[in-house]
Amino acid sequence: MYKEIYVPVDNSDYSNQACVIGVDVARQFGGRVAGCHAYAAKMHDVRFRQMESGLPEEFRDEDEMKRQRKIHDQLITKGLEIITDSYIDVLEPLCEKYDVELVRRSLEGKNFKVIVEDVNQNDFDLVVIGAMGMAAVKDTVLGTVTERVVRRLERADTLIVKDLDRSPFEHIVVAVDGSAKSLGGLKRAIELAREFGGTVEAISVFDPYFHYAMFHSIAGVLSSKAQKVFRFKEQEKLHEEIIDSGLAKIYTAHLEIAKKIAEDEGVELKTTLLAGKP
Structure with a gap:
């Protein structure tokens, strides 16, 4: 029934449980899992430029600012790529244990937008997503990213993980x-x-x-x-x-x-x- 399972990851408790469930579904139906994480490197670049006016005088020289921009861009982009790979790595031992194929999807851009575009433009059957992520607010039952993703999906079924202690x-x-x-x-x-x-x-x-x-x-x-x-x-x-x-x-x-x-x-x-x- 479900052959292409999509799991957005961010190393939160709900995300990690979504990984377990996503792999379990893929194992039962002979499917594969796409682990996805979205990062906003370009947003950091914009924010850095917005803060340049507040830099100390010695850093306001145009040549120095260009150098700092390049250093910042390299550090942020490379750093976020490493973090993304590390988040998706959580799925690797689970997939290996149950002989499930893992597909890695690193996306750059506004999280919910690029996730929705990725799912809608490809043939994913099921999205398994945590109810909340790392920025969870106390007493909230559904995070903003999850809500925005669910409302915009066109074809794929959605399983929102809310319970960390039992199978859905x-x-x-x-x-x-x-x-x-x-x-x-x-x-x-x-x-x-x-x-x-x-x-x-x-x-x-x-x-x-x-x-x-x-x-x-x-x-x-x-x-x-x-x-x-x-x-x-x-x-x-x-x-x-x-x-x-x-x-x-x-x-x-x-x-x-x-x-x-x-x-x-x-x-x-x-x-x-x-x-x-x-």
């Missing part, structure tokens, strides 16, 4: 709304659960409270005459008796379809219907 495939929850993509997600989950010995649960959510809130809001602005034209009371009763109960039946039907798909795949599927905000 032990119990897979799939949100089902009857759409082709949600059922496609279910099929992916079933295959992953089968390969990794996990379980799958399909959840469907409908909101029976939305219409109550809407009618309450409308009631506050409609005049008596307008309520009669709108047949407000009849509309409210119709929603209470038919539409809300009908929603439950519709979403129950989505779960029944999901259950049938799982049965055809020989997998037992737990289904859960919830009422509230999805």
Whole structure:
């Protein structure tokens, strides 16, 4: 199923766990892993030039500044290349252990932009990325780089690593709304659960409270005459008796379809219907 797995790395705890999971997926499906790190050498060059006006007088001579720029450029570029190689090295022993091919991808530029471009322009099936990186902020559940990458990916599936202590495939929850993509997600989950010995649960959510809130809001602005034209009371009763109960039946039907798909795949599927905000 997944043959080309892409893992952005930065030596953070979440990144290192993403490496383990990415290699594990590649091993199970006979794929390979692309380890990626992005560095911004050009940004450092711009920042250095911006700070030149604050240099001591002896360094402001044009020839001296050219020399300093060259030294800085060499140190930063070479240094960042070494760091990038070292980050990707983390994947090497894992790949060797499980006989998984490792592809190294060193990218220069704004991290999320070059990662997105690299994935979208190539045939990667799955991106395994840590929820946060080295610049993680306390109580944050999703880092800015991860969020920006996930929102911009066009085709590849994404696995965001949030739990450092267990496999993400032990119990897979799939949100089902009857759409082709949600059922496609279910099929992916079933295959992953089968390969990794996990379980799958399909959840469907409908909101029976939305219409109550809407009618309450409308009631506050409609005049008596307008309520009669709108047949407000009849509309409210119709929603209470038919539409809300009908929603439950519709979403129950989505779960029944999901259950049938799982049965055809020989997998037992737990289904859960919830009422509230999805």
